[in-house]
Amino acid sequence: MKSDNFFEKVYWVVKQIPFGKVTTYGAIAKYLSSPKASRMVGWALNASFKNKGFTIPAHRVVNRLGILSGKKYFGNNNTMQELLENEGVNVKKDKIINFNKHFWDPNIELI
DNA sequence: ACATTGACGGAAA
């Protein structure tokens, strides 16, 4: 079953991120019991992007510094930032302001 | 089938 795939789990978690909140690749990886597979998380998102029909809020996932590391994958170089600011998340120079305030940790919020 | 790469992150030097 595909729902057991690493990717599927990633997609599921990302979909749980509430409006106006953000999380990190590492946090998701950790939640999936593979704390060191953070690279795979972003990679999974990239794969999901090709596959339209899978609309997941990938813009709510940033690296641990709150930097929009994957903004280039959103077509235009400022699409990701606009999406975030549209949700009340302030971004300055590709970095989220008050990152801690917007941070949503699946390890805590999800059981 | 083997090597390299990637939206990362933590440990080691």
Added chain:
DNA sequence: ATTTCCGCCAATG
């Protein structure tokens, strides 16, 4: 404190 290295797992060359 800063820089470098390694692991994670799947895909691509």
